[in-house]
Amino acid sequence: MLLDSSLSQPHVGYALGRSYGSAVRRNRLRRQLRELVKTHESSLLPGIYVFGASPRAHGIDFPELNRHLGNLIAKFEKGVS
Numbered sequence: 001m002l003l004d005s006s007l008s009q010p011h012v013g014y015a016l017g018r019s020y021g022s023a024v025r026r027n028r029l030r031r032q033l034r035e036l037v038k039t040h041e042s043s044l045l046p047g048i049y050v051f052g053a054s055p056r057a058h059g060i061d062f063p064e065l066n067r068h069l070g071n072l073i074a075k076f077e078k079g080v081s
Helices: 025-045 062-078
Strands: 012-017 045-053
Touching: 012 062, 025 045, 025 062, 045 062
Parallel strands: 012 045
Antiparallel strands: none
8 A cells, every 4th residue: 555645546456476376266356356445445545555365365255355355444544544
């Protein structure tokens, strides 16, 4: 996370290395993360965010992934306050 008040909105990227798995697995997780970030976007301050995942994230269901992302975003907010 890199906060930048000159930006009008958050800019989000996803970094999923080959260690995560095949391109199909990486793209599936990237799509899921993109959808979840949309739901949390109002909580993000203007800046640059890069999300990644370890190979352990494979097989996590959508609601649990949402919970983990929500916890991570809450940590961003605490760090800023």
